Amino acid sequence: MLQLTLLKTMILMGGLSFTTLAISSELVLVVHKDNPTSMLSRSQVIDLYMGxxxxxxxxxxxxxxxxxxxxxxxxxxxxxxxxxxxARVNAYWSKVKFSGRARPPTQQKDEKAILAFVKQTENAIAYIHESSVTDDVKVVYRFYE
Known part of the structure; x- marks a missing residue:
């Protein structure tokens, strides 16, 4: 009984960390299925998303x-x-936009809108849950690799 209570406490205390890991590891970056890019490195993704x-x-x-x-x-x-x-990413983009060097990523309201946008835009790249991947898109980066 004590072991079960200890296990429950450990799960509850570690729940936030587990949730954080689960959310980030489920995310993938996708492009249009006809995009010639088949894989991106972490540094390439950073360069694209940070302008x-x-x-x-x-x-x-x-x-x-x-x-x-x-x-x-x-x-x-x-x-x-x-x-x-x-907050730091938003502050970064405020500075970059002001300098005119780059523009922040475009926004779509939810994963459904993102998938529709990527399906229609051959050079779009977006992050979604891996479980949302369809035949219209191709995964080019996985966070848990």
Whole structure:
């Protein structure tokens, strides 16, 4: 009985960490199924989402997409990708936009809208839950690799 109570306490205390890991490890980056890019490295994804580069490795323009209405997923994405809070990412983009060097990712309201946008936009790249992947998109990056 004591072991069961201890186990329950450990699960409850570690629940937040487990949830954080589960959310970030379920996220994948997808592109249009006909996009010639088959895989991206972590540094390439960072460069695309933080405005350092605006093109895929083959030189075609990239259109990074953020989820607008799910701040939990958006926060986990940037924390997993660059280790920055959403507030820091927003501050970063405020500076970059002001300088005119780059534009922040376009936004779509939810995963359904993101999938529709990526299906219609051959050079879009977006993060979604792995369970939401359809035949219209192709996974080019997994956070747990």
């Amino acid at each position: 350092k580069y605006v093109a895929f490795p083959d030189g075609s323009k990239a259109v990074p997409v953020d989820i607008e209405n799910d701040l939990v997923i958006r926060t986990k994405f940037y924390d997993s990708l660059v280790g920055m809070s959403l």
